[in-house]
Amino acid sequence: MSGRPRRRTGFDPSTRRRTPGVRRDELAAAAGVSAEYIKRLEQGQGRPSAGVLYVLARALRLSRPEYEYLCSLAGHVPPGAGRSPRQVGPGTRRLLDRLGDTPVCVNDAAWTVLAWEKLGCTSIGSHGRDRNMAWRAFTGDQGRTTRTSEREVRFQSSIVTDLRATALRYPDDDWLRDLVTDLQAVSETFADLGQAHVDTRYQDDQVTIRHPDAGDITVDYDIMTIHEGDLRAVVFTAETGSADAARLAVTQGRHSDRR
Incomplete structure (x- = not known):
């Protein structure tokens, strides 16, 4: 790339x-x-x-x-001839409604967060690059989330694979092109993965969230592609009956606003 x-x-x-x-x-x-x-x-x-x-x-x-x-x-x-879609359509909105209390965030094809539901336990930037998960993954600004080193490498590889495919689909997207160029400049890891052309697909993953009130919460997350708008939905869950599930439920009761 x-x-x-x-x-x-x-x-x-x-x-x-x-x-x-x-x-x-x-x-x-x-x-x-x-x-x-x-x-x-x-x-x-x-x-x-x-x-x-x-x-x-x-x-x-x-x-x-x-x-x-x-x-x-x-x-x-x-x-597409222009920019990658950056809207959350009605079908995706209905999906968010049906997920109930399950925490989820929706990203565009360039991995910029567009919307989130029941996700008060994470820190999401307010604008621009602060809201882009790819930028945060390669610049060390993961907010309150941490992964094991092995999972972090796998996550970064899958992000590069997806961004490479997105760049092919939207060759005239200036914002995406600038993001990739800047990531290559600031992250040696991103540049190396881009040159390696390793095709890493999404896999089930796990992340630990440091919540200011509930403490550390370890959750599984799955990434789904929503064809309407070429979006990525990241769904967070915890093992039923576990202490992490109980702590996650507490945070959802305190944070129920959709962005």
């Missing part, structure tokens, strides 16, 4: 494929992947990342509608 000049997606609905059929090895070479990888995809084994899907579509010279259909089949949001 690097601060490159602006570029368009290269997909024009009026563009036709230059060749009716492409051999597997030709497609692999054009897309920069192995022929064996293409074979596995053809057999329905595995799911291509947004980045791989993008280069495959370019190699196949797909039209814009064809590319968008391919994205929908693979469960990805196609690139």
Whole structure:
């Protein structure tokens, strides 16, 4: 990931494929992947990342509608011409309502917090970079949350993987481009992970929250992608019947405002 000049997606609905059929090895070479990888995809084994899907579509010279259909089949949001969406839609609002007392925060595709529910136990910045989880993860400003070193490395790797895919989907997003450029400048870890091209997916994780009244609360959290608006929902839970669950419940009773 690097601060490159602006570029368009290269997909024009009026563009036709230059060749009716492409051999597997030709497609692999054009897309920069192995022929064996293409074979596995053809057999329905595995799911291509947004980045791989993008280069495959370019190699196949797909039209814009064809590319968008391919994205929908693979469960990805196609690139937008401008900025990544930064609105919480009605479907997401209903999801927040149905989660009841479960703490959750909703982020855009660049990992900036847009909304949160029952999350008074964490510190969230008031504006700009202070509200961006990627920025805070790589600049040492995690607020009141801590992870083990192993979990922190895994979390950072997954953030880089997701930001790389987001940058491909929204190549004209100046805010996102500036975020990536600044992270590369201030964080050697971010720069190294970006160059390594390690594809780390979200996994179940655990974090300890230092609450000023309830003390330390260890919670599990899961990250869900909401296709409406290309959002990320982070859901926090504690083991039923545990002391952490009891402490978490107390904090939710004190903090019930939605932002």
